Amino acid sequence: MPIDPSISDADLMVRVQRRDESALALLYDRFGKAAYSVAYHVLQNSTLAEEATQDAFLKVWTQAHLWDANRGKPSTWLLTITRFTAIDRLRVENRRTAAHAVDLDDVLYTLGSVAPMDEPTWADERLAKSLLNRLSPEQRQVLELAYFRDMSHSEMAEHLAIPLGTIKGRVRAALHKLRDLWAEQTEDSAT
């Protein structure tokens, strides 16, 4: 049965869960570019990014039953899987041992099982960018290094020549500030 192009993302994921290949095609149409962009941002290599994107969509396809509408938007779930897949690939390419590497599936499993992945909901990309722009450059830098460069606390401290405790506090402060900004935005919208 043809898919209504206006189908919601959540309903589209339900079709994917039912092994509807046309739904997967539409999911790619909607988020393929974003997923590839995330993979490329992590890997900085087009070939590796293509492979990671393909692996991520295959994970979504084969593990679609793990997605739960109560735990977040399909786009966030897909892009999170893409980021983790790309970082796994980055570790392979860099031949990194598990000296610091945290099992990302463990993180996803632990966090994804207790609360929505996208609370608050970053539906508005421009809004998200405006919030990020209100972080200090130092805060954005540590988030970028942690989130996309797979750097641990210790590695960031060494890379930036900053005390470890400062790095830790900066990461947490950045996340708290994002939360505060979001709450502020939500209150402004409500009034």
Add this chain to the structure above:
Amino acid sequence: MHMNDGLDPGTGRNGDDPLHDDLAAFSLGAADSSESADIESLLAERPDLRAEAARFAAQATVLLSDVPRRQPPPDLKARILAAAHASHEAHDPTSSIVPLPQPARASSNLRSTLLWLTSTAAVVLLALSLYMFGEVNALRSERANLESLRSDLTQQVNSMYADLAMAVDLVMQNQSRRVELMSDDGEMRAMVVLQPEMHEAVIVTHDLPALTPDQTYQLWLIGPDGAVSTGMFNTDPEGDMTKVFKVAQPWDRVSALGISVEPRGGSDAPTSKPLAVGEL
């Protein structure tokens, strides 16, 4: 866990909260492995901290929106769908839609391995499918060739049986005649067995020279009207052959038989000196 060892004026916070510092790092996947084990143990016992870490992770997803957009290659979609299709084919469609129970926490590495295996298996299956598709097509083509060859061989064998039956019939006739066709060096190169009342004859050759691909042997009936072709033939590698010929004219108008080498497709009249000749 590490204790906070500094203050970051740029953040506006004093950072004096090592527990939440480590939670924040863990939620981004940035905790050191030594910290992670401690955090995971703690999260297993503290639902409030798990919720806090999940909120950190949720806030971090905003970073996904800020990634510079890049256009993927046009064929990436087709590759993904092909791999998904191959994966789909390999799965039981009824079992694949049944939600699996959440695995035990301790089996997360297994989950990771299974995910990797599943995606790798899909890619391998796709490659295998493409390879098998090519192999099946090659086998189909080969089978068609073999069927054609079998049909040709069957026709040849049936023709040989018919010729042999006719030859036996002719030879067994009391009125049959044998005509030996001799070469210039006095060697018998062929024998024709005919029955004057019948319009068939059998020719049996022996040790005829090999022909080139563009040549054929031609048998001639020689009489008052000159040489009349009664058919073409080729031999096996040893120069041997047995064949039945239809004879259109009465035998009493034939005075001799001759074999010549002619261009492939035959000639209206002999174009070379007869290789062997026999008089009736």
